[in-house]
Amino acid sequence: MTQHNGGPRWGVVGTGGIAHAFVEGLRAVPSARVTAVSSRTRIRAEEFGEAWGIPNRHGSYEELAADPEVDVVYVATPHPWHHPNTLLMLNAGKHVLVEKPMAMNALQVSEMVAAARANDRFLMEAMWTRCLPASRLVRELVAEGALGELRTVSAEFGINVPYDPDHRLFNVDLGGGAQLDLGVYPLALASQYLGELTVVGATRQLSPDRMVDTHTVVLARGENGASATLSCASRTALPNRAVLAGTAGWLEIPRFWAATDVVLHRDGHDPERFHRPFRANGYEYEAEEVGRCLAAGERESPDMPWAESLRLAGVMDQVRDVGGLVYSPTTVKAVPLG
CATH class of the missing domain: 3.40.50.720 (NAD(P)-binding Rossmann-like Domain)
Known part of the structure; x- marks a missing residue:
């Protein structure tokens, strides 16, 4: 190494x-x-x-x-x-x-x-x-019109972790909460394909100490009017898949945040299955993208540009505002740096 x-x-x-x-x-x-x-x-x-x-x-x-x-x-x-x-x-x-x-x-x-x-x-x-081979394949299929006009994105990421107030998922001082840790993935997927998201509504369940969310569901609208239904959970196992649906068909992505498989359902055709395995554990692809950018003298990646990170953070702020959950500056700054 x-x-x-x-x-x-x-x-x-x-x-x-x-x-x-x-x-x-x-x-x-x-x-x-x-x-x-x-x-x-x-x-x-x-x-x-x-x-x-x-x-x-x-x-x-x-x-x-x-x-x-x-x-x-x-x-x-x-x-x-x-x-x-x-x-x-x-x-x-x-x-x-x-x-x-x-x-x-x-x-x-x-x-x-x-x-x-x-x-x-x-x-x-x-x-x-966004750097995974399966994710790049999904982008290609959507771009070439395999789904027709994209109308909706749905995605869910939920795991069942026993409640422990000291666990990073439930400890507010560690930035706990399902939305920040797990919900960022469904939101990032919707943002990637629907552009600027407007949060229409959000519901949440809170931890026993009522400090962080344990289950959040978001309804959002994209730039072209398409809709997104997104959910995350830290105390409930969910089916954990994403679906992109359009006027000509739909794509199913099991375990979309760590995708290796994609199923394309075109209207009037049998399902088409694609398999794109990792060389190692999947993290190698983002490291390669960083190396590519540095070699090219680029300061941001087209896979995850600065504007997209800003947009995604803004949407998560919207979700927390709608649900009435605030990570105060006092809490954030209280975390020791040394």
Whole structure:
């Protein structure tokens, strides 16, 4: 993982499960090198570095920001840390891939984009779904008119996790809630195909302490009048699929956020099934897209441009406003950075 091969040198901020998954995906990218990892404690950084053969192991995020052997940083910390960690890295001259959701609200996203622009650095929200081979196939089918005029998008992502107030899905100080963690995927899918979304209505169920949402359903309208019905849940298992329907047929995408299979139903034809497996675990494709952009001198990716991240954050703000759930600046700023 650390040999010199001409590709960008990666640093990893955070040592949780998603960081492990991302580094695993990087093993399938020949040009990828992970040269550094940082955590709030040196012990965790040492353990992560030992597991993946990463040479530079830092006990603070500031140390990684100052590491001259890092070109691009993957920010894999909890949601409230995305904003400060990204600003730290951008202002230190690093390119950044930051986990989704990009930040806690649209204001924070706008500040991150402004910092990327001011520092002339690459910035991308890690919406890995958009880089997957199956997702690219769906875009091609829709673009070539396989569905006719797109009329509706429906998507749901729900898992049943036992309630624990300290779990990241239920802890407000960790940016908990089904909408931020899971609902970003259905919203991103609808935004991708319907453009600017207007939230028409939203319903939600709250955690026992009433601090975060555990089940949210959103009804939205797209730019051309098409509709979206989107749901997410952290305490209820859902069928977990997406359907794009138009005037000439419909597409079904099982596990759409990690898609490998697509079924096309054209009016008057038998279903057509497509299979696009991962080379590794799927995270390799977003890493490749970052490498492609950096090699081309691009500062944002067409797969997830800054305007799209801003738009998506704004829609999530709308959803929270409609449901009366607010992550206060006090709560966000209370999270320690060291």
